[in-house]
Amino acid sequence: MTASNIARTLETAATDRPDQVAIYAPPAGRTPLRVENYRTLTFQQLHQFSVELASGLNAIGIRRGTRIALMVPPSPEFFVLTFALFRLGAVPVLIDPGMGLKNLAQCLTEARPEVFIGITKAHVARSLLGWAKGSLRQLITVGRKLWWSGRTYDELQRLGQKSSQAPMVDLPEEETAAILFTSGSTGIPKGAVYTHEIFLSQVELLKEALKISSGEIDLCTFPLFALFAPALKMSAIIPRMDFTRPAKVDPQEIWQPVELFQVTNLFGSPALIRRLAIASQQAGKTFPTLRRVVSAGAPVNPKILELFQPLLAPKTPIYTPYGATESLPVAVVSSQQILGETQQKTTAGAGICVGQVVTGMQARVIRLTDEPIPVWSNDLIRLPGVIGEIAVCGPVVTRSYDARPEQTALAKIVDPHTGELWHRMGDAGYFDEQGDLWFCGRKSQRVELPAEAGVPAQTLFADQCEAVFNGHPAVARTALVGALVDQRIIPVLCVERNPGNRTPFAQLEEELRSLAISSRVTAAIEHFLEHPAFPVDTRHNSKIFREKLAPWAAKQLSKNHRKP
Numbered sequence: 001m002t003a004s005n006i007a008r009t010l011e012t013a014a015t016d017r018p019d020q021v022a023i024y025a026p027p028a029g030r031t032p033l034r035v036e037n038y039r040t041l042t043f044q045q046l047h048q049f050s051v052e053l054a055s056g057l058n059a060i061g062i063r064r065g066t067r068i069a070l071m072v073p074p075s076p077e078f079f080v081l082t083f084a085l086f087r088l089g090a091v092p093v094l095i096d097p098g099m100g101l102k103n104l105a106q107c108l109t110e111a112r113p114e115v116f117i118g119i120t121k122a123h124v125a126r127s128l129l130g131w132a133k134g135s136l137r138q139l140i141t142v143g144r145k146l147w148w149s150g151r152t153y154d155e156l157q158r159l160g161q162k163s164s165q166a167p168m169v170d171l172p173e174e175e176t177a178a179i180l181f182t183s184g185s186t187g188i189p190k191g192a193v194y195t196h197e198i199f200l201s202q203v204e205l206l207k208e209a210l211k212i213s214s215g216e217i218d219l220c221t222f223p224l225f226a227l228f229a230p231a232l233k234m235s236a237i238i239p240r241m242d243f244t245r246p247a248k249v250d251p252q253e254i255w256q257p258v259e260l261f262q263v264t265n266l267f268g269s270p271a272l273i274r275r276l277a278i279a280s281q282q283a284g285k286t287f288p289t290l291r292r293v294v295s296a297g298a299p300v301n302p303k304i305l306e307l308f309q310p311l312l313a314p315k316t317p318i319y320t321p322y323g324a325t326e327s328l329p330v331a332v333v334s335s336q337q338i339l340g341e342t343q344q345k346t347t348a349g350a351g352i353c354v355g356q357v358v359t360g361m362q363a364r365v366i367r368l369t370d371e372p373i374p375v376w377s378n379d380l381i382r383l384p385g386v387i388g389e390i391a392v393c394g395p396v397v398t399r400s401y402d403a404r405p406e407q408t409a410l411a412k413i414v415d416p417h418t419g420e421l422w423h424r425m426g427d428a429g430y431f432d433e434q435g436d437l438w439f440c441g442r443k444s445q446r447v448e449l450p451a452e453a454g455v456p457a458q459t460l461f462a463d464q465c466e467a468v469f470n471g472h473p474a475v476a477r478t479a480l481v482g483a484l485v486d487q488r489i490i491p492v493l494c495v496e497r498n499p500g501n502r503t504p505f506a507q508l509e510e511e512l513r514s515l516a517i518s519s520r521v522t523a524a525i526e527h528f529l530e531h532p533a534f535p536v537d538t539r540h541n542s543k544i545f546r547e548k549l550a551p552w553a554a555k556q557l558s559k560n561h562r563k564p
């Protein structure tokens with residue numbers, strides 16, 4: 001049995017590259033983005049501050065296993081805190097502030113944190129809304145403390161400088177290192193239980209799959225991924241943006257630091273990449289220093305890859321790793337493969353190619369069911385070409401959800417022969433003959449049409465169908481939903497248009513209808529509705545809440561019916 005701690009990666013970075021800048025934090029407000037206006041921490045300083053803070057935290061009773069709700073956006077304090085907590089073996093609970101107040105309250109109650117560490121704004125919300133009242137016993141404020149009790153980050157740092165050092169606590173393989181919440185795109189977010197072993201494996205798998213080298217410069221627009229920069233010995237440039245609204249990022253705030261620091265790695269959600277691609281193309285901006293762009297969390301429209309690719313140096317890949325909070329990475333594909341080979345199949349209704357399974361992980365496509373599957377058996381496996389649920393196994397698979405035995409039972413399968421644990425991704429997909437994995441849509445968002453008047457029963461998968469229409473120049477994105485009208489499920493395609501598109505919807509509808517009948521998978525779609533702006537998740541601003549669109553579509557259809 002091995003014991004480990006992800007904070008050891010920072011210790012190594014501090015020894016190997018003490019003077020390399022680990023964090024560049026931008027100046028606030030409208031201060032010009034010049035190198036001298038950035039606050040910096042070298043690896044040595046980041047390590048030293050995290051050890052000091054760990055001593056301060058230790059001095060006020062924060063120990064191995066203490067659960068800590070952490071609501072601090074990417075900043076030097078965020079990095080120092082996270083590594084300090086890991087060092088102590090304490091358990092940070094990472095929750096997106098943008099998941100909505102109701103979800104936040106529930107997730108915080110469920111996670112039972114004893115300590116709340118947050119910026120002033122987070123504490124104001126906590127205090128007014130009574131988050132985790134039942135479990136909290138200590139409060140730590142990053143920034144100005146107002147009417148609540150507790151310590152500040154600065155006080156703890158000073159306390160830590162006077163206290164004795166806090167030793168690194170290596171945790172055994174099965175002990176919880178952190179709780180990371182899913183985006184909640186198909187229901188209430190669930191807390192995936194991470195171990196240090198999982199974090200360490202993620203670092204290794206991502207490094208290899210994305211070919212990342214030490215010493216690279218990372219502009220990270222996605223908070224959870226930001227944590228990997230120090231572990232991969234990359235310098236992290238913090239962008240000036242609202243991390244809960246990646247789709248609204250000001251492109252200047254990306255262009256400037258990329259140029260200033262010769263950034264080599266850019267990570268962003270599909271919504272951010274979309275905004276950046278469109279704005280950069282319009283402004284004639286290029287990105288010659290980038291060695292790769294990484295976009296994860298939701299499918300990326302090939303149209304956006306097509307737009308972004310010519311702005312990068314020749315052969316620079318845009319990777320779209322496939323995975324989930326519960327297991328990342330699973331598979332990786334590059335824009336070269338998508339644009340060169342798979343895009344046409346995607347527009348013809350084949351689904352979205354997510355590529356080859358990364359080294360170290362296994363994936364299988366299994367029988368599609370909404371029931372728990374407690375025990376693994378090879379009979380579950382579907383043949384290549386047959387759509388089922390994607391199940392994965394390997395060192396980055398989380399074993400359970402925190403405090404949610406029912407969800408855990410629905411998502412995990414144990415192999416009694418090998419003792420391995422399989423995670424059900426909740427995604428529908430298939431393998432092709434070349435061993436590439438294809439994603440067709442969320443399992444829970446499938447639309448099942450019963451056999452009717454001689455037409456056999458059919459299941460429609462959202463992303464697979466939508467891709468047939470998403471290539472249309474007037475379309476920004478589409479969402480397939482099953483609308484319940486007069487006890488019948490009717491497949492409806494909701495359409496969000498490109499801004500500025502003025503084609504009368506009746507004409508666009510006709511064009512979409514011809515696309516629908518061009519593919520076997522979409523032929524059953526006969527209803528098209530224009531929607532001004534889809535509801536989407538906050539973390540990536542990319543996952544469409546089709547569950548919310550379905551009742552809306554049903555209402556629209558009923559209204560249209562009633563019209564004389």
Ligand SMILES: Nc1ncnc2c1ncn2[C@@H]1O[C@H](COP(=O)(O)OP(=O)(O)OP(=O)(O)O)[C@@H](O)[C@H]1O
Binds near residue numbers: 182184324427442543
């Ligand atoms: N490269 C990709 N291509 C297509 N879909 C992707 C890709 N990467 C991630 N996804 C989608 O995102 C999902 C994982 O998202 P995440 O872990 O953020 O939470 P979630 O599953 O959306 O949340 P919840 O389980 O609470 O509904 C995957 O299961 C898949 O549906």
